[in-house]
Amino acid sequence: MGNIAIEFDNVSKQYALGSIGTGTLSRDLNRWWARIRGKEDPYLRIGEVNDRSQKAMGNFVWALKDINFKVERGEVLGIIGKNGAGKSTLLKILSRVTSPTTGCIRAKGRIASLLEVGTGFHPDLTGRENIYMNGAIMGMTKHEITRKLDEIVDFAGVEKYIDTPVKRYSSGMTVRLGFAVAAHLEPEILVVDEVLAVGDAEFQRKAVGKMQDVAKGEGRTVLFVSHNMGSMQQLCRKGVLLENGSVAFSGIMGEVINAYQRGIVTQREFTSMDGDPNVLQLLYASIDSNHDGMFYTDSEIRVYMKVKVAKQISSLVIGFNLYSSWGYPLARTDYNDSQNLTTLSPGIYELKFVILPYTLSDGGYHIVFDIAERNVKRYTTEKSNLYFTVLPGSSFFGNRFCEHLNIKSSLFREDWLDFLRKVEE
Amino acid sequence: MERDNRKMMEEEKWTLVIVPKTGFFKLDLGELWRYRDLLVMYIRRDIVTFYKQTILGPLWFILQPLFTVLMFMFVFGGIAGISTDGLPRPLFYMAGLLCWNYFAECMNRCSDTFNANQNVFGKVYFPRLIVPLSIVVSSLVKMGIQFILFLFIYLYCVLDGGATDVNSYSINEYACLFPLLVLMLAGLGLGFGLLISSLTTKYRDLRFLVTFGVQLWMYATPVIYPLSVMQQSHEKYMWLIIANPLTSIIETFKYGFLGEGIFSWWYLGYSFLFTVLIVVWGMITFNKVQRSFMDVI
Numbered sequence: 001m002g003n004i005a006i007e008f009d010n011v012s013k014q015y016a017l018g019s020i021g022t023g024t025l026s027r028d029l030n031r032w033w034a035r036i037r038g039k040e041d042p043y044l045r046i047g048e049v050n051d052r053s054q055k056a057m058g059n060f061v062w063a064l065k066d067i068n069f070k071v072e073r074g075e076v077l078g079i080i081g082k083n084g085a086g087k088s089t090l091l092k093i094l095s096r097v098t099s100p101t102t103g104c105i106r107a108k109g110r111i112a113s114l115l116e117v118g119t120g121f122h123p124d125l126t127g128r129e130n131i132y133m134n135g136a137i138m139g140m141t142k143h144e145i146t147r148k149l150d151e152i153v154d155f156a157g158v159e160k161y162i163d164t165p166v167k168r169y170s171s172g173m174t175v176r177l178g179f180a181v182a183a184h185l186e187p188e189i190l191v192v193d194e195v196l197a198v199g200d201a202e203f204q205r206k207a208v209g210k211m212q213d214v215a216k217g218e219g220r221t222v223l224f225v226s227h228n229m230g231s232m233q234q235l236c237r238k239g240v241l242l243e244n245g246s247v248a249f250s251g252i253m254g255e256v257i258n259a260y261q262r263g264i265v266t267q268r269e270f271t272s273m274d275g276d277p278n279v280l281q282l283l284y285a286s287i288d289s290n291h292d293g294m295f296y297t298d299s300e301i302r303v304y305m306k307v308k309v310a311k312q313i314s315s316l317v318i319g320f321n322l323y324s325s326w327g328y329p330l331a332r333t334d335y336n337d338s339q340n341l342t343t344l345s346p347g348i349y350e351l352k353f354v355i356l357p358y359t360l361s362d363g364g365y366h367i368v369f370d371i372a373e374r375n376v377k378r379y380t381t382e383k384s385n386l387y388f389t390v391l392p393g394s395s396f397f398g399n400r401f402c403e404h405l406n407i408k409s410s411l412f413r414e415d416w417l418d419f420l421r422k423v424e425e
Numbered sequence: 426m427e428r429d430n431r432k433m434m435e436e437e438k439w440t441l442v443i444v445p446k447t448g449f450f451k452l453d454l455g456e457l458w459r460y461r462d463l464l465v466m467y468i469r470r471d472i473v474t475f476y477k478q479t480i481l482g483p484l485w486f487i488l489q490p491l492f493t494v495l496m497f498m499f500v501f502g503g504i505a506g507i508s509t510d511g512l513p514r515p516l517f518y519m520a521g522l523l524c525w526n527y528f529a530e531c532m533n534r535c536s537d538t539f540n541a542n543q544n545v546f547g548k549v550y551f552p553r554l555i556v557p558l559s560i561v562v563s564s565l566v567k568m569g570i571q572f573i574l575f576l577f578i579y580l581y582c583v584l585d586g587g588a589t590d591v592n593s594y595s596i597n598e599y600a601c602l603f604p605l606l607v608l609m610l611a612g613l614g615l616g617f618g619l620l621i622s623s624l625t626t627k628y629r630d631l632r633f634l635v636t637f638g639v640q641l642w643m644y645a646t647p648v649i650y651p652l653s654v655m656q657q658s659h660e661k662y663m664w665l666i667i668a669n670p671l672t673s674i675i676e677t678f679k680y681g682f683l684g685e686g687i688f689s690w691w692y693l694g695y696s697f698l699f700t701v702l703i704v705v706w707g708m709i710t711f712n713k714v715q716r717s718f719m720d721v722i
Contacts, residue, residue, distance in 0.1 A: 015720065016720075092719075093443065094443070095549065095550050096443060096550035097546070097547055097548065097549070097550055097719055098716075098717060098719045098720055099443065099444075099445055099716040099717050100443065100444070100445050101445055102445055103445070104442060104443060104444045104445075105441075105442070105443040106439040106441070106442050106443075107439065107440065107441040107442075107443075108438060108439055108440050108441075109440060109441075110440075111441065111550075113548075113549060113550065115548045115549065116548040116549075119544075119545055119548045119549050120545045120549075122470060122474060124473075124474045124477040124478065125470065125473070125474065125477075129470075129473075132466055133466050133470060136460075136462050136463035136466045137463060137545065137549055137551055138549060139460070139551065140462075141462050142462040142465075142466075165477075
């Protein structure tokens with residue numbers, strides 16, 4: 001039992017809903033009065049379970065409620081869950097950015113947290129100066145950084161620019177430099193939030209590889225949070241599934257991912273708005289099929305979008321990426337695929353995309369909308385993501401022997417057979 | 426019983442325990458020491474970034490007070506004709522400004538700690554006290570440069586013969602109190618800054634007060650007038666000026682370096698006590714607020 005690195009003991013975190021203003025002063029006074037009389041905080045009791053889809057009854061919400069689990073030394077643990085399940089709150093408490101409302105966390109060893117890359121970068125300082133600054137913020141000593149400087153610079157691939165102010169860097173270079181510093185931390189416990197999705201494909205591979213090395217390092221405990229089930233599966237042996245601020249499932253990573261997928265509600269429509277109303281905005285999105293909204297391998301899957309273009313943008317991107325539920329990118333489509341357009345005049349546009357029958361194999365998928373100014377800024381966020389599950393064919397078509405297999409060799413529905421005929425008796 | 430003991434042993438091995446609330450005054454000085462490299466880097470960053478991409482560079486540290494002194498000479502000395510205890514005006518104003526600027530800069534910048542650093546504080550943990558401490562030290566560099574300017578003006582006035590006899594503004598043994606005075610100015614700036622910073626995370630009202638409050642405060646401090654003038658013409662309000670902890674610091678400085686001013690160990694002792702109290706109070710409040718300010722800012 002002496003091998004526990006981190007222990008979460010009934011950790012809960014409460015947040016106030018609404019904005020802070022004059023109303024909070026009276027609540028503060030109430031709290032203070034209760035404390036003077038030696039009573040319990042009157043607002044701690046009116047907690048709500050954190051379920052965004054329901055309208056909250058009280059003014060407070062429990063972002064985390066009674067979290068209990070232990071992490072063994074040397075373990076690489078993945079924390080997964082939907083947006084708002086409490087993952088980041090948990091990491092924030094663990095990295096002491098905020099404190100828990102009740103409960104307690106005990107840990108052995110130095111904790112370094114990586115909730116963001118390049119924290120504390122100052123645009124006027126050179127790359128070298130920022131490496132020292134950033135490293136020191138993360139808890140490294142000057143001596144440690146000096147020892148690793150060459151390695152960091154090499155990893156980030158910015159030798160040439162090391163004495164240039166960071167404000168002259170491309171955004172990719174800044175992020176790579178930030179990640180490189182973070183990747184060379186050597187704490188006993190490392191906490192990593194969704195930061196692996198940085199840089200280009202090549203650097204991402206490098207980043208995941210580096211994280212694997214870090215994870216395998218001598219006795220190091222690592223906590224990961226990511227939406228990318230693929231890299232989670234690669235990196236973590238064990239996992240915890242958070243749902244509405246509580247631990248819903250914990251165990252071997254594969255099982256946790258399965259539990260997570262079972263729990264994913266199909267999200268077929270997005271009706272609120274995503275983006276910047278003054279530039280680009282997604283007004284509406286939905287997916288539909290010719291089978292009354294059920295998706296089968298032989299369904300025609302239709303994706304509808306309504307987009308507001310408020311400003312003429314020279315290299316406009318409107319499209320979506322299709323991911324498998326584990327986060328593998330599968331396909332990418334755009335409004336200009338066959339039309340040779342690079343921009344659209346301001347206005348509101350409707351788009352329809354069609355995924356032909358027998359394109360997708362059965363399983364979970366999600367669509368990430370990408371409305372952006374190319375190479376500058378993406379305006380859509382995760383909140384407009386759509387999720388759907390493709391079921392085995394509505395007819396009995398299909399390789400039925402393969403269906404019960406957990407590991408599919410392909411995520412696409414193979415329908416490549418052209419003919420099958422008997423040529424000889 | 427044995428199990429309890431085992432549990433106790435287990436507890437002792439944890440190196441970090443994160444709990445909702447800490448004790449009344451639990452300042453982890455060891456932790457602060459572990460992050461000393463960061464403190465040094467913050468100080469360096471403050472100084473270096475101040476004059477990056479400027480032509481005059483650190484010269485700006487001198488130009489600012491120089492022009493302020495010229496303005497004071499014209500407005501308060503020339504137009505209003507406020508006495509300077511018989512001292513040359515530039516010397517008198519520079520002495521007051523030197524002390525006041527350091528205090529005001531420390532307080533102004535410390536009071537913005539949480540607000541200005543919320544991005545960094547929201548992402549990574551380090552002892553938050555590092556930031557205000559670095560401000561106090563990096564402002565010291567600025568003060569040092571201004572002190573050199575003060576010495577130059579001093580030298581100029583002496584060589585120039587001065588308006589009055591040379592002995593009336595000579596350095597005496599009380600100038601040795603200078604390091605203590607600087608420490609007290611730093612303490613006051615830090616203490617008030619920490620307090621304001623902590624109080625403004627949730628309710629921002631105080632921030633508006635600080636901006637013009639600092640300006641008003643300067644007039645309640647003998648920067649542009651000597652305390653002796655106050656004593657002669659407005660004796661009724663003397664206690665108010667004396668209650669201002671900065672008064673005795675500035676007066677002592679002037680007394681030590683220029684030989685004019687009102688010096689009393691009692692006044693200075695009071696200011697010292699005040700400084701200690703405000704630093705302790707500020708740190709307690711800051712320490713308490715830093716744990717949860719991210720939720721309310």
